[in-house]
Amino acid sequence: MMKGFKSVGVLVFLSVLLPSALLWAGHVVTDEDREWAKEALKREAALKGVASTNTVAVLYFRNETGDSAIDPLSKGLALMLISDLSQVPGLKVVERVKLQALLEEMGLGASGLVEPGTAPRVGRLLRAYWLIEGTLEGAKDRLRALSDLFAVPRESVVGRPSAQGSLEEVFELEKSLLFSILRYLKVKLTTELEEQLRKYPTRDVRALMAYFRGIGAADRGDYRKARSFFQEALGFDPKFIWPQQALEELRTLEGRRPLVRDFLWSIREDTSVTDSLSTEPTKRKRPLGRGK
Numbered sequence: 001m002m003k004g005f006k007s008v009g010v011l012v013f014l015s016v017l018l019p020s021a022l023l024w025a026g027h028v029v030t031d032e033d034r035e036w037a038k039e040a041l042k043r044e045a046a047l048k049g050v051a052s053t054n055t056v057a058v059l060y061f062r063n064e065t066g067d068s069a070i071d072p073l074s075k076g077l078a079l080m081l082i083s084d085l086s087q088v089p090g091l092k093v094v095e096r097v098k099l100q101a102l103l104e105e106m107g108l109g110a111s112g113l114v115e116p117g118t119a120p121r122v123g124r125l126l127r128a129y130w131l132i133e134g135t136l137e138g139a140k141d142r143l144r145a146l147s148d149l150f151a152v153p154r155e156s157v158v159g160r161p162s163a164q165g166s167l168e169e170v171f172e173l174e175k176s177l178l179f180s181i182l183r184y185l186k187v188k189l190t191t192e193l194e195e196q197l198r199k200y201p202t203r204d205v206r207a208l209m210a211y212f213r214g215i216g217a218a219d220r221g222d223y224r225k226a227r228s229f230f231q232e233a234l235g236f237d238p239k240f241i242w243p244q245q246a247l248e249e250l251r252t253l254e255g256r257r258p259l260v261r262d263f264l265w266s267i268r269e270d271t272s273v274t275d276s277l278s279t280e281p282t283k284r285k286r287p288l289g290r291g292k
Contacts, residue, residue, distance in 0.1 A: 026096060027215065027245055028097070028218045029100050029219060030253065033098055033100070036098060036101060038105055040125050041105055044125060047127075050153045051124075051127045051152065052129060054091055054092055055091075055127060055128045056093050056185075057094040057123060057128035057130070058093070058094075058131075058133075059099070059114050060075050060133075061073070061133070061135060061145065062074065062113055063136050070140070070167070072209050072212035072213045072215075072216060073170065074111075075096075075215055077177075079096055079215065080174045081132065081177065081178055082094075087193070087197060088182070090187075091187070094127075099126065100219055102125055103122070120152055129153065130151065131149075131150040132149055132181060133150065134146050138164070141166045141167070142166065143165060144162065144164045145164070145173060146160065147162065147177065161183075163177040167205065168205055178197065179197075201240060202239070206236045207234070208233070210230075210233035210243075211229065211246070214228075214232075215246070231243070234247075
């Protein structure tokens with residue numbers, strides 16, 4: 001009991017010391033998020049009006065590099081952008097866990113990859129005016145993030161922010177993409193806000209990628225593996241607050257209900273069916289508004 005109070009106390013203490021850009025919640029999808037997604041789909045036919053022009057949703061990036069090692073960055077890059085955009089006054093950014101819960105409820109699976117034709121519907125369900133989606137192309141040492149800024153009510157692309165760099169330069173790549181998006185949104189930044197947005201939750205790529213793998217595992221319901229990845233991230237960078245928060249959220253889930261899916265995944269690991277899976281890469285469709 002005391003250990004639990006201690007971990008919560010540490011997070012509260014860090015929330016006072018750390019910039020809000022580095023400290024945020026909502027790493028693990030909860031039952032409440034799933035209930036929200038069910039209700040959103042039930043209310044879809046009754047949706048009326050246009051979402052406020054300051055609402056933004058960021059979809060996951062499609063990995064078109066052909067390298068599965070880049071897969072964690074599909075959600076990871078979106079997660080970084082959501083975290084940073086959430087710090088901009090006046091913008092209302094859809095939480096990643098809400099997005100994930102909705103995509104699962106729509107039958108798109110844990111990967112949450114949205115086909116171009118489905119994106120406008122997702123935007124309307126999320127009540128977002130602006131939708132950001134895109135692809136990851138190239139290779140580890142020549143990575144390109146190509147995105148489309150989509151105006152949901154008009155169903156049109158109004159800008160194509162992009163950035164490039166190696167996987168080791170993913171921090172700089174994300175910041176470059178972020179500021180390009182903000183320019184398209186015509187957001188004026190103060191010097192103080194720009195300085196805040198240029199801060200990083202960690203500078204260790206290994207820690208960042210381990211955390212992203214943990215997010216992917218948690219979305220699949222494999223909480224045991226998620227916990228292992230979050231702990232691995234902290235092994236690389238003990239000061240990385242995101243995996244600390246994610247572990248605390250897992251502890252909260254454990255206290256509220258038995259993690260049945262954890263048990264099922266442990267069985268699945270013992271009876272692997274991966275030998276039957278194809279190793280051939282799947283050709284993905286191009287994102288909204290981009291030619292062949």
